[in-house]
Amino acid sequence: MPDFQYDNSPYPIRHGLAAAYQAYWQALARPGTWFSGEERVAIAAEVRNAVNCPLCVERKLALSPNSVKGEHLSDSLLTPTAVDAVHRVITDQSRITQAFVDETAAQGLSEEQYVELVGIAVTVLSIDEFNRALGLPLEPLPEPEAGEPTRYRPALAERGTGFISMLPADGAVGEEADLWKLDRTGNVLRALTLVPNAMREWMGVGDEQYLSMQGMGHFSDFADRALNRMQIELVAGRVSSYNECFY
């Protein structure tokens, strides 16, 4: 049976949402750019461990996350460094620094792997959060598919913005020409482009949960949404503020 059927949901779930989640779950199971399918699904499982992790709760309350030592709630095949990165992204992201990202690299999690890991962690979280927000059970994780990662790194990716390499604003060319048109982009769109599929995958979900790039330019009502733009931005702003997000 396909994933995300929502047949027993007490609420009418838009077809586009279910279709986007199904497409993401299929992509999650396949070998990625720097991780195998098994590792990608393991990262997804770690997202679910992170939200219940006692060490993360203790760290979140501490003045410095580094002052609290211990082991994460985890039963993963991932390295401890990767597990820690997933937990930090999910439970204490506002205190991630350049030093933290550099340290993960020094411990063997490459910059490219960090970016793919972030992409998986945040996209799985956003799908889980949708179900949780509606009081629905979480979707079982997909069975991983065998195969090798592509290990593709876009030639134009460069340092200069944020903690990691990414495509420049005029870097959506060649294999990456579909990412945005001309230089109409923003840092949040560029953020995960060291692994272009990471961006494509979260955008597929984001277009349905929030707005497409085209929809971003509209400020009136939307034919396929029950919320108008101000209501959408109120929810967006309130969630971002609670998460202490400056961006």
Place this chain on the structure above:
Amino acid sequence: MLSLSADITESDVNLQMINGDETAASGDIAHGTALMKFAEAVACRDESVLASARSTLLQEAGAQVLVDAAAVAANFQRMVRIADSTGIPLDERSAALADSTIKELDLTRFDSARNTPPGGFKRKLMRLIARPMAIRMFRKLS
């Protein structure tokens, strides 16, 4: 974006609805209080608070509003983590557009504000030009 949306649609919105308490809910946003409480309940991860906020929003605004609010809240649980995990600064154009909102909501108190350097003369100049231009352009598009 809420501030910009309000200006473009010439609506009355209290920006404190972003991080104030429910007394801030006023103006032209339908179901504003219920949406504020639901969004915060999703972010704070207290399941009993969330169940209550979900029930209120459902009764007040209906199932389709609830589903779309859940989708937007879930989306921004992701977006804040993309921004903070990669340390991206606010784009210059966005910083210029949001300058007054940043001050009004005191957003520089957040740890992640360190990723965006303070703006100089260029940003001040852009603020004067960019926001009126954006409002005119988006009004035409909408």
